[in-house]
Amino acid sequence: MTDDELISRYVADVIALLPRRQRADVARELRDLLREELTGPDDTRTLLTRFGHPAEVAARYTAPVALIDPADTRRFLLLAGGGALLVHLGGALLSPHDLAAAAEVTWPVVLGWLGVLVAAFAGTAWWRRRHTGPPAWKPRPPLSDRVNRVGRTAAVAVFALGTLILVDPAAVMHALGAAPAPFAYHPDFLLVRGPVLLTLLILGLALQTTLAWTGRWTRPLHLADLIHSLLVCAAMAWAISAGPVFSAAPTDRTTKAAAALIILITLADLAFRARRLSVAHALAS
CATH class of the missing domain: 1.20.58 (Methane Monooxygenase Hydroxylase; Chain G, domain 1)
Structure with a gap:
């Protein structure tokens, strides 16, 4: 293969990666450039190898199309x-x-x-x-350690009510006139798993009450909240994997699916909050 044939083959591979409207101009420019470079001591194959892979050369003439920016x-x-x-x-x-x-x-x-x-x-x-065009930067709202006391107090009240219902859902259903049997806890669950989960829920109530009282996040409160959330996720995972929670199979399946979803959402939220805290700590240091 002659020098001109090698150059033509190389140029063809380059312009094949370019939009149609650019090919003729780039082919002329690249062919002339390579012929000028060939006047030196290098042979054609060495020159083309040093010049770069056709894909790299094509990228110099146009922005490559990226599936993901x-x-x-x-x-x-x-x-x-x-x-x-x-x-x-x-x-x-x-x-x-x-x-x-x-x-x-x-x-x-x-x-x-x-x-x-x-x-x-x-x-x-x-x-x-x-x-x-390129994404424009937009400043995010500044991070605030302040807590809406009224909203947090209302959340604590709802959380406390939910905890009371979870203590004995069968009794609550009976009081509401519904059949209590599907909501009766399994005896095995009440031995250890139930009390452990209840203890963690009460600790969570205490933590949220403290936060509502102080009205602002502190580093110890952030750390305590993250650790408590991890412990709750671990305890819930253990509770739903170690055996039945409710005696009724349909209620048990539904509860375990809901608990698994809560665990996954909580872990995703924990990852987001941990990343945000890391950024805030780096800015403060």
Whole structure:
């Protein structure tokens, strides 16, 4: 193959990666540039190797089309990895004694989640390039340690009422005129798991009451809240995987599914709050 044939083949590979409207101009410019470079001591193959792979050269002439914008890559990876982890964790919580069966159910969900993410991020990148251009920075509202005391007190009251209902839901259903049997706790649950969960719920009430009283977040309160949330998630996971919670099977299945969903949402919220606290700490240091 002659020098001109090598250059023509190289130029063809470059312009094949470019939009049609650019190909003729780039082909002329690149061919002339390579011929000028060839006047030196290098042979054609050495020159082309040093000049770069055709894909790299094509990227110099036009912005490469990215399925996911570089600015979104970190967020995409966090959502993809975090979502996959949460889905697998949810499957393990609902089928703790048959992880292989749980994986058969969760893997299609994970792949579907990844597909949704890719489509969403690719669509956002396409829209941004076509209509809005590069993303503009917008300042976020400043972080505040203050707490709405009225709202927090109302939340504590609702939390306390919910805790009272959970102590004996069968009695509450009976008082409301509903059948109490489907809401009776299993005797095994009442031995250890129930009291442990109730203790953690009471500790949570005490923590939220303290927060409503002080009216602001402090670093010890943040740390205590994060640790308490992790303990609650661990205790709930243990409670729903160690045996039945309710004697009635339908109520037990529904409760465990709801508990698994609460655990996953809480873990996602904990990750978000931990990241926010880390950023705030780095700014303060």
